[in-house]
Amino acid sequence: MSMTLNVNGTRRDFYGDPDTPLLWVIREQLGLTGTKYGCGIAQCGACTIHVDGVPLRSCSAPVAAMTGRAITTIEGLASRVAKAVQKAWVDLDVVQCGYCQSGQIMSAVALLEKKPKATDEDIDHALAGNICRCATYQRIRAAIHLAAKRLASKEGA
Amino acid sequence: MICEQRPTLSRRDFLRSSGAAGLVLGFACLPACRALTASPVDGPAPPVHAPFTPNAFIRVAPDNTVTIVCKHLEMGQGNTTGLATLAADELDADWSLVRTEYAPSDPKVYNNVFYGEMQITGGSTSIANSFMQMRSAGATARAMLVAAAANAWHVPAAEINTANSVLTHASGRRATYGEMAAAAGRLPVPKDVALKQPQHFTLIGKQNATPRVDSLSKCNGSAIYTIDVTLPGLLTAVIAFPPSFGAKVISFDSAEAMRVPGVADVVQVPEGVAVVGTGTWAVLKGRRALKVAWDESTGASLNSDAVLAQYRAQAQQPGVPFAQPADERLDMGVFVAAVPGQVINRRIGGAAEHRAARGQPARSRAQDPHHHRRTAGEPRYRRRSRQLARAAVLHRQARGRRLHV
Numbered sequence: 001m002s003m004t005l006n007v008n009g010t011r012r013d014f015y016g017d018p019d020t021p022l023l024w025v026i027r028e029q030l031g032l033t034g035t036k037y038g039c040g041i042a043q044c045g046a047c048t049i050h051v052d053g054v055p056l057r058s059c060s061a062p063v064a065a066m067t068g069r070a071i072t073t074i075e076g077l078a079s080r081v082a083k084a085v086q087k088a089w090v091d092l093d094v095v096q097c098g099y100c101q102s103g104q105i106m107s108a109v110a111l112l113e114k115k116p117k118a119t120d121e122d123i124d125h126a127l128a129g130n131i132c133r134c135a136t137y138q139r140i141r142a143a144i145h146l147a148a149k150r151l152a153s154k155e156g157a
Numbered sequence: 158m159i160c161e162q163r164p165t166l167s168r169r170d171f172l173r174s175s176g177a178a179g180l181v182l183g184f185a186c187l188p189a190c191r192a193l194t195a196s197p198v199d200g201p202a203p204p205v206h207a208p209f210t211p212n213a214f215i216r217v218a219p220d221n222t223v224t225i226v227c228k229h230l231e232m233g234q235g236n237t238t239g240l241a242t243l244a245a246d247e248l249d250a251d252w253s254l255v256r257t258e259y260a261p262s263d264p265k266v267y268n269n270v271f272y273g274e275m276q277i278t279g280g281s282t283s284i285a286n287s288f289m290q291m292r293s294a295g296a297t298a299r300a301m302l303v304a305a306a307a308n309a310w311h312v313p314a315a316e317i318n319t320a321n322s323v324l325t326h327a328s329g330r331r332a333t334y335g336e337m338a339a340a341a342g343r344l345p346v347p348k349d350v351a352l353k354q355p356q357h358f359t360l361i362g363k364q365n366a367t368p369r370v371d372s373l374s375k376c377n378g379s380a381i382y383t384i385d386v387t388l389p390g391l392l393t394a395v396i397a398f399p400p401s402f403g404a405k406v407i408s409f410d411s412a413e414a415m416r417v418p419g420v421a422d423v424v425q426v427p428e429g430v431a432v433v434g435t436g437t438w439a440v441l442k443g444r445r446a447l448k449v450a451w452d453e454s455t456g457a458s459l460n461s462d463a464v465l466a467q468y469r470a471q472a473q474q475p476g477v478p479f480a481q482p483a484d485e486r487l488d489m490g491v492f493v494a495a496v497p498g499q500v501i502n503r504r505i506g507g508a509a510e511h512r513a514a515r516g517q518p519a520r521s522r523a524q525d526p527h528h529h530r531r532t533a534g535e536p537r538y539r540r541r542s543r544q545l546a547r548a549a550v551l552h553r554q555a556r557g558r559r560l561h562v
Contacts, residue, residue, distance in 0.1 A: 016418075017418065017438065019438075020438045021438060024436060024437050024438045027385075027437075028437060029436075031387075032378070033378070033382075033384075034379065034380075035378070036382070036384070037437070040441075073378065074377065074378035075377070075378045075379075077377075086376045089372070089376045090373055090376055093368055093369045093372055094372075095369065095371065095372055095375040095376065096233035096234070097231075097232055097233025098371065098374075098375030098380055101375050101376060102378050134233050
């Protein structure tokens with residue numbers, strides 16, 4: 001099967017098995033390795049990307065379902081919200097091994113795009129599917145609050 | 158155990174270069190730790206115009222950046238930042254100008270000095286074994302920069318101050334480390350350079366003084382992990398592991414697996430049966446199509462239900478006295494939670510962990526890069542093709558760990 005994908009605003013041709021999970025197309029064919037393989041069964045969140053702005057586990061999404069949809073990976077984050085989230089992550093030294101953090105950030109950005117004043121409960125709900133073996137959860141939560149605070153002020157503009 | 162004695166660095170341990178890279182400095186080991194290491198002995202100094210080699214810990218570039226070479230593997234514990242902190246503090250380097258890079262696999266130079274000639278990261282020893290080594294590297298580099306400035310300015314070295322990668326003198330003279338790097342590289346390497354007293358630390362032990370050096374790359378997707386490494390012609394392998402520890406392959410039927418587009422080969426390996434191909438999805442599909450007959454008669458009889466029953470029985474027993482405070486007895490059950498935390502590594506590191514579980518040495522772990530290089534060349538992995546060897550070894554490494562082989 002051949003098709004055209006829209007990844008990070010660029011058209012990319014794909015030819016291959018339509019069942020191929022988007023994760024492997026992104027990582028192995030497009031070379032965008034910031035999206036990680038964790039469990040392969042949509043249970044850990046390491047492979048989270050945005051499809052039309054909505055977080056999705058790319059390890060379990062067949063590429064054939066992506067026709068006409070806008071795919072964004074960690075490498076393609078560019079919005080004001082995304083920049084604020086990434087900056088908060090760095091400023092609070094959220095990461096440890098970092099392997100899950102692309103997915104954490106993708107989920108956090110999607111949350112703040114939808115709910116600029118996310119509560120702890122909102123965060124817990126939105127990021128419940130993103131597992132961190134280093135257990136950076138407290139700093140993740142703090143970073144989301146910090147990003148939200150900055151976005152609400154001029155600092156995040 | 159950290160020894161606070163002043164190190165005496167042997168000439169042989171130094172290596173320097175006066176090329177365009179500026180000041181390059183490094184050494185292998187400290188006398189305080191020498192009893193634990195193989196055989197570092199004094200010898201002739203390396204040639205003054207030695208070419209740049211990576212067995213160094215510090216480079217000061219003409220652009221005033223300081224590059225600190227980290228011999229340990231970063232697994233999220235922050236040792237890259239920590240090792241750089243040790244050297245940067247003694248060097249009085251401007252943290253914003255500090256860069257880090259990972260050492261190549263060379264256990265003669267970059268060994269863990271607690272463990273002999275092994276470049277291993279483990280046992281919470283990264284900072285402890287490097288504490289004097291990295292500080293001495295920084296202090297010695299600083300002493301050479303100061304000496305170079307003293308020569309250039311015709312003032313006593315003791316009158317020169319250093320801070321934030323700048324040398325200053327009361328006369329108003331001022332130079333960055335970068336400006337003095339080439340001159341410093343032409344000087345002899347001093348011995349017995351004094352280290353700071355702890356009260357003079359500016360970075361070591363200071364809250365928020367040294368933000369993680371690996372934060373940004375891990376927040377924008379640019380950090381390269383083992384699973385992200387590509388090599389020309391690299392194939393991917395997944396292994397059909399036995400259903401129980403110690404079970405053996407009786408036979409396998411690869412016909413259907415080989416029909417999956419992208420599957421290049423199906424081969425028996427010591428751990429089970431490997432499906433090799435041009436992409437992960439292809440080999441996962443191939444493994445699903447693979448038929449393996451296992452002999453489980455030699456396998457361990459342990460299973461999840463039996464383990465859980467064992468834990469339940471254990472939980473009924475009194476705990477092990479862990480500590481006995483003056484006023485109350487504290488009992489703590491000693492159940493270490495490391496194993497559940499390892500889940501994400503298990504599938505790929507599976508065979509090695511199975512072996513470790515059986516009390517045999519694990520061959521492929523992600524904490525000793527030199528070990529990986531050796532095992533990559535083992536005949537049993539080389540017998541089919543070099544591509545398979547590489548694919549198998551790379552794919553067996555843990556995913557959440559950075560590794561430069």
